[in-house]
Amino acid sequence: MIKDILKILENDARTTSKQIAAMTGTPSAEVAKLIKQAEKDRTILKYKTVINWEKVGEEQVWALIEVKITPQRDVGFDSIAERIYRFPQARTVYLVSGTYDLLVLVMGKTEHEVANFVSQKLAPIEGVQGTITHFMLKRYKEDGEILEGKEEVKRQPIIL
């Protein structure tokens, strides 16, 4: 049941307990209780909005940083990852397989700000062997949503 509720909320965080109750055939009070519980145990981390900032002329600079690190005894990659993810500039941090180890998504107001963060904060961390920075040029799709030219389904108004 909680999985059904989470799927609905992941798709639209504004869906009310009453609506979810109708969609799943569960009493509204039960839905509210399960959501509370999921918030408490951090199954639900937060509710956010996916925004196309370009629409309001807001410039954001995003970069994907490949980070190669030397794993440390006992703690592996975790302790270096923690030193990185504690910086608020690092919006997303993943450990990945392949030619590098951490993928860090960094957001700043200007390219300069992002570059500074990488060269002065991220790269000098002990255990970081090297970084490659990819500045994001264009966002086509975000969280499953196509930003421009989303297709409309063209149906006849009545079909028997």
Add this chain to the structure above:
Amino acid sequence: MSTKSRGQQRKSLISQQVKRIPPSGIRRFFDLLASIEGVISLGVGEPDFATPWHIREAAIFSLEKGYTMYTSNLGMLELRQELSRYLKDNYNLAYDPDSELLITVGVSEALDLAMRAILNPGDEVIMPDPCYVSYSPCVVLAGGIPIMVPTNQENNFEISPADIEARVTSKTKAILIGYPANPTGAVMTRDKLSQIAEIARRHQLLVISDEIYAKLVYGVEHTCFATLPGMKESTILLGGFSKAYAMTGWRIGYAAANKEVTASLTKIHQYTMLCASVMGQVAAIEALKSGEDSIAEMAEQYNRRRLVIVEGLNDIGLSCFEPRGAFYAFPSIKGTGMTSEEFSERLLIEEKVAVVAGTAFGQCGEGYVRCCYATSLADIEEALTRMKRFVDKHKKV
């Protein structure tokens, strides 16, 4: 000269057969709808999803590779093989792709072929009322006589085996059913279908089972009629890709039947249609190969909307039995004292919500309207708000 010809009775150029089919009952409603802006339509009988991208992409690729020719009359071999595998996997039915499967231009063509292949003038075909709009005309066009079996909300719009049996005569050739049902959303249990199979066996009738909505059932299992004991030989199973795979515009359906019937269907198909479009067939191959996930995702969304609309309709006083299949709710509007046609026209004019009068699907649809929930939740909720206002205004206490 002209005065002379004016005196003569003008000879009708239209066949009696065609004249016997009534014109669409909702033509006026169509015109009305076209004249109003800002309408929320619950009147659409198709998914609100575009065809899943992997299916479209496969068709685009095939065009680039030059798949633009006729196919075999039966349909592309690869599609028939995939379909055979699908029917085996889903129902454990073994249909020979070379002689027992025919790819058609939607279920609509398959139904027309079936009727033309089996009916002699005056043969009777028993079917539920209300039912999909083309059932009865297809029988009439093939020279047959449709025999309607009333169904209602009290029996969940399931056709009753006893009512079928009571209508069997020496002229009866076939029983035509379509569950999950358009317009009611009704699903029949295996037990009830078995009783129909028993009748078909006893009276040596064919059963034409339109199972286009087979993949859209909620919390119940779909029973394929051909899986009932002994029924594979005497069932013409009709299916297609339109509804579950959101492929209505591609027009690809199929008929699965015994060799003799399939050969007869194919005879008509090869002279009238030649073959279904190759692009559609290529898309259907991709749908069968890897469409299961997309279907499940869409069905999950329909189910949520189903629960919302059924609860909503009951809350506003339009009593609605729980539809377990397809994407239609079929609430009763009897509490308003209006006919179905009046209700749908006035709802459209006063609140700009389009629903289809139940009478479009047969006399027994009187007192009901069809609401399609294959539309966004936001639209469903807004439609329910408007319908509540409308019902409150017109409720007969």
